[in-house]
Amino acid sequence: MHSNTEDTICALASGSGPAAISVIRISGPKAIEICNTIFKGKDLNKVDSHTIHFGTIREDDVLVDEVLVSVFKGPNSYTGEDVIELSCHGSPYIRQKIINLLLDHGARSANAGEFTLRAFMNKKMDLSQAEAVADLISSESEASHKLAMQQMRGGFSSEIGKLREELINFASLIELELDFSEEDVEFADRSELKDLILKVHKLAQGLIESFKVGNVLKNGVPVVIAGKPNAGKSTLLNQILKEERAIVSSVEGTTRDTIEDEAVLNGVIFRFIDTAGIRETQDEVEAIGVKKTLEQIETAAIVVYMFDVNTFTPSTLRDVIKELEEPLSRNGAKLLLVGNKIDQQDEETVRAQYKDFDDMILISAKDNQNVEKLSNKLVDLIETQEVSSSDVMVTNSRHYEALTKADASLMNALKGLETGITGDFIATDIRQSLHYLGEITGQITTDDLLGNIFSNFCIGK
Ligand code: GDP
Structure with missing residues (x-):
């Protein structure tokens, strides 16, 4: 292109x-x-x-x-x-x-x-700033706007620049050695080189890790509301959507045209998954209402498990937690327990009954009681403080992949150092790593890469 x-x-x-x-x-x-x-x-x-x-x-x-x-x-x-x-x-x-x-x-x-x-x-x-222009135009919440703005203004590029600089230092040390290879000298202190690689690895890991949060902040935090039939799931969802439904984007060229089940809570987009499924009549024989959830946990960042405080017991709730524990931890999703229909019970009594469950929220979805508290809790769960700090976040899967490859090459270099492999192999790994980092900011480009990025823009951008 x-x-x-x-x-x-x-x-x-x-x-x-x-x-x-x-x-x-x-x-x-x-x-x-x-x-x-x-x-x-x-x-x-x-x-x-x-x-x-x-x-x-x-x-x-x-x-x-x-x-x-x-x-x-x-x-x-x-x-x-x-x-x-x-x-x-x-x-x-x-x-x-x-x-x-x-x-x-x-x-x-x-x-x-x-x-x-x-x-x-x-x-x-x-290149990453050019991509941020597209993100900025399509951003729909405070958090996604902030991330795009930061990227457009070069915050991300300067982090990548730091990584490149360290690696270039490293490569020059190794390459100096190669120039004198016949004399079999080591200019570069091996433990110093190792420290340098570990330092860059740590920086790269930080950015790679940030993708998890960065990605959900840009595209919406996926939430599943689970529970037995009649727990009040649809009522809750309707309450949240009634107050905070995301504005349907009319920006041309954005990938998501209709945003049916999204809400912006404290500046963060939440995406409620398979809300149609909530409304379907569910399998009455399923005792605790988690079967469907088990299938959906893979796509969820947060599972809200809802139960009716009039008909539920703490021991059943314990069963629910046991059932969900392993898949939740496997996918790094978080669980939020919500007791509903508190309007029909004495709140203090219920609270005493469930005192072993920290962080449980008691609400009345119907009367909109404590629903705001629940919304705030959802926001807390995704650790938004990470956005408000000046930390740079990766929000783009192309960048995430390039960073992951760059880091893998670094790890090869580290392995090489540990096994005493010759400098030229290590230099190759480092150059490989520099190549991937260069793809992010555009020092290294191909027509395909540029074509992929810019053809997704709309005309006039
Ligand atoms: P779902 O099957 O989990 O989606 O449950 P629904 O949202 O359809 O609610 C089932 C029934 O419980 C409906 O008749 C709701 O009006 C009622 N309901 C929902 N939330 C509350 C609540 O907070 N208090 C009371 N008293 N009834 C509720």
Whole structure:
């Protein structure tokens, strides 16, 4: 994938429906010249960079629209080229008319992601930052917005930069040794090298680990609500969704179009899994209502087990926990116990009865009592403090895979050091590791890789 940067490209940069204002973006060597031919106002060839100008667009003396034109001269622009952002009234007719005029005067329609691709090619941002632009546009919650913003502003890139720097130090020590291999000397102290690898490994592991939380924060924390029929699962879900249902995304090009069972709680997206299944009549013979859950634990980060305090007993609850314990720990999912229908019991009595169960929440789903407390508990369970700190998180599976491969190469190098393998093999592993890290930020790219990333962008990005 490449962009012929001789071309001047144009596309609608704002949404496709009718709107008060729309923005058309033009980038390339002739951006200013082409725009100037259809714009009546100041001579855009003579204005300063980063200035805005009022004028009109006409076609054969027919007024198409009154517009504002923002001029950015390369390299100080989004793409690094000359860029015009033309704000017009947001009628689909006007937009199309203006775009057609631009095409008639020598611009071409931009491909998906081509503006950002050019920004990457012109080193305005690295690859992970370009990807963050797409994430930022599609972010739907405070947490996913924060992560994308941090990545776009280079937080993640600088962590990867640190890893690369350490590895380059390492490689130069080893390679120095190789230059003198005939003399059989060791410049690089082996234990020092080992410490260096372990240090980089620790950094890489931290980032790899963060993917688990980073990924759910970006895509929503998957939650399963389990329990016997009539425990009140649907009632609870409806309460949560009624208050906090996620806004259905209308952003084009985002992968998730409808968000039926998502809620944003304290800035974090929660995704309730198989909520249709909750409403189905369940197998009445199943004693404790965990069978379906066992199948779903693999996809869940949190299992909410709900029971009716009027008909349940602590010993049955113990059975539930026993049944769920192993699959939960295998998948690293968390369990939240919720006693429902507390409106029909004395809360203190129930609490005393279940005193052995820490962290159990008593609610009335029907009366919306303590449901907010439950929501807060869900947020606590995913350790959101990790987002609020300045720690960098991996949210992109491509980055996660590259880091995992980079780390595996490091571990090979470490093994090599421990078994006293010759320096050239170790150097190969280190170079391999550097290669994978380079793929994240884009020092190493292939057409396929770029094609995969930018073709998922929408036109105008
Ligand atoms: P599900 O089968 O687990 O999804 O349970 P439902 O949500 O359908 O609830 C079963 C019944 O319990 C319904 O008649 C609800 O109105 C009732 N119910 C749910 N929550 C409460 C509650 O907090 N208090 C009382 N008294 N009834 C509830």
